[in-house]
Amino acid sequence: MRKTCFLIASLLWVLCTNQVCAQTVDKQSLTIGQMFELAERNNSRIKAHTTAVKQAQENVAVAKNAYLPSVDASLSFSYNGDGTILDRDFGNSFKAEIPDFGNNFAIEVSQVLYAGGAISSSVKMAELQAQIATLDADRNRQEVRFLIVGYYLELCKLDNQLKVFDSHIAQTVKVLKDMRIRHEQGTALHNDITRYELQLQNLNYTKTQIQNGKQILNNQLVVALGLPETVVIQTGEVNIHSLEEKDALVWQNEAIHSSIAVRMAETAVQMSEQKKRISNSERLPKVALFAMNNLTGPVTIEIPALNKNFNYWSVGVGVKYNIGNLYKANKKVKADKLGIQKAQEEMQVAQEQIRLGMQAAHIKYKEAYTLLETKRKSVELATQNYDVVNYRYVNDLALITDLLDASSQKLDAELQAVNARINILYHYYQLHYISGTL
Numbered sequence: 001m002r003k004t005c006f007l008i009a010s011l012l013w014v015l016c017t018n019q020v021c022a023q024t025v026d027k028q029s030l031t032i033g034q035m036f037e038l039a040e041r042n043n044s045r046i047k048a049h050t051t052a053v054k055q056a057q058e059n060v061a062v063a064k065n066a067y068l069p070s071v072d073a074s075l076s077f078s079y080n081g082d083g084t085i086l087d088r089d090f091g092n093s094f095k096a097e098i099p100d101f102g103n104n105f106a107i108e109v110s111q112v113l114y115a116g117g118a119i120s121s122s123v124k125m126a127e128l129q130a131q132i133a134t135l136d137a138d139r140n141r142q143e144v145r146f147l148i149v150g151y152y153l154e155l156c157k158l159d160n161q162l163k164v165f166d167s168h169i170a171q172t173v174k175v176l177k178d179m180r181i182r183h184e185q186g187t188a189l190h191n192d193i194t195r196y197e198l199q200l201q202n203l204n205y206t207k208t209q210i211q212n213g214k215q216i217l218n219n220q221l222v223v224a225l226g227l228p229e230t231v232v233i234q235t236g237e238v239n240i241h242s243l244e245e246k247d248a249l250v251w252q253n254e255a256i257h258s259s260i261a262v263r264m265a266e267t268a269v270q271m272s273e274q275k276k277r278i279s280n281s282e283r284l285p286k287v288a289l290f291a292m293n294n295l296t297g298p299v300t301i302e303i304p305a306l307n308k309n310f311n312y313w314s315v316g317v318g319v320k321y322n323i324g325n326l327y328k329a330n331k332k333v334k335a336d337k338l339g340i341q342k343a344q345e346e347m348q349v350a351q352e353q354i355r356l357g358m359q360a361a362h363i364k365y366k367e368a369y370t371l372l373e374t375k376r377k378s379v380e381l382a383t384q385n386y387d388v389v390n391y392r393y394v395n396d397l398a399l400i401t402d403l404l405d406a407s408s409q410k411l412d413a414e415l416q417a418v419n420a421r422i423n424i425l426y427h428y429y430q431l432h433y434i435s436g437t438l
Contacts, residue, residue, distance in 0.1 A: 028227075029234040035148050035225055042226020043144050049137035056126075056133035063126035066119045069111040078102040085303070099298040099307040108292040113317075116284030121277040128271045132264060138436070139260040144224065146433040151221040153422050153429075156235045158214040160418040165207045168411050172200045175403075178394075199404060240424045248362040252355055255435035259354045263436075265347035272343040276336035283329045285321040357434045365427040372424060375417035382406075382413035 030038070040046060083096035112119065179193050222231045246254075256262060297309035389406040392398035432438040 026228070026231045027234050028231055029236060031236070032149060032152060035152065035221075036145055038225040038227065039144055039148055040141070043224060044226070045144055046137070046141055049133075049140045053130070053133045053137050056130035060123065060126045060130050063123045066112070066122065069109055071107070071109050073107045074104070076104045078104075080298070080300075083300075083303075083305075096303055096305070098300060098305040102296075102298060103309070104294075104296045106292070106294040106296075108290065110288050110290040110318075112286065112288045114285070114287040116281030116286070117277055118281035118286075121274050121281065125271060125274045125278070128267055128274065131267050132271075135260050135264045135267065139264075142260065142433055142436060142438050145438045146429065148221065148224050149429045149433075149438075150426070151217055151224065152233070152235065153426050155214060155217050155221065155233060156238055157419055157422050158210050158217065159235045160238075160422070161210050161415055162207065162214075164411065164414045164418060165203055165210065167414075168407070169200065169203050169207065172196060172203060172407070175390075176200065195404060199407070238421050238425060240421060240428075243425075243428050248359065251362055251431055251435060252358045254437065255354045255358045256351060258436045259350075259434070260436040261350045262347070262354055265343070265350040269340065269343040269347055272336065272340040276333060276340060279329055279332045279336050282322070282325045282332070285319050288318050288320070289316075290318055291315045354434065358431070361427065361431050361434055365424070365431060368420065368424040368427050372417070372420040375413065375420045378413040379410075379417045382410040386410045 078101070080098045080100055080102045083098050084093055085096050086093045176193065176196050179196060183190060183193060218233055219229065221233055222229060291314070293311070293313040295309055295311045297307075299306040299308050299310045386406040386409070389398050389402050393403045429438060
């Protein structure tokens, strides 16, 4: 009795748990554009790069502080001991009284008038670094978006595959039902039923694998979107008729101007040029305007010391020049020139890689349309072949192995046709990803 009650309680708990889990599942139908918006708000990688951009922008403000005047102030209080006066041979010493308490207050203001372009170049360098951070954030955003597109399109593939397998499972069950009737009538072998039951088991197992793969992909997608794990993304119909058609040359020209890799290489050239300007500025003098005021006491330059405050001030122009840079800076400037040349060459490499990547992606994109037409024709032929073989098998003109082969061919053709439509969309988004316009 206790065991029975325990089993009943366990079953009720499992049923309640399953009911709660079923209620917590949140099915959402999202377009690719909506998923991009969610990722922009919630994706942790995008947030980290956005913070890096803000930090780089603050560094620009820090660099501009060099334009502002420098103000140094100091205030001190001291306890002074008495002094001692000695001959040069340290004889005939006597005490020199100094007031016990001392004070000092000093303030100095300086403003750089000319630094050979070092300050403006440093500010420009900080701005370029902020631009690099922005481009890096854009590149990361493109990567996240392309990753989301990949997850979503793969989910579409799996959903379509499930539909195909459901259709074939239903068809296999129908054939099995007909076979059992024919077996009872003595016109079909039991071995034929066994083979088709094995086929049904294989179809059901593959369907389970697809469902598991779909769950794994859904988990990865909701994490990328920053959604709760209970959310299930519902896929929609794949539409390839509204895709914008462009010539290969148009895609290449857009990529050269919009590609993040090319823009980062161009920015690297500008940074190398600014670095050279900073090196050149080291060979020029630095000119600054200054003003200072000092209040100190007691006056210890007199003997005996005066228990008074002494205040003095000055205004002037200072020139500073590092003579050593006359023979040191030349090598640095030469190295910076080579750095500019290297950055320019790397920019050319980036442009070549983008051009080649766009050419290859556009060829694959056009090839995907050809593949779709081929697979549609394959489905048509495989369906016709299956109908013929099935008719012949029903009329005892074909073996069960022929029917199984025809069924497998039809299943394979339908799966490939489903994937071909999605491959077109994938290659289309790949073109946008390479060009930096996703």
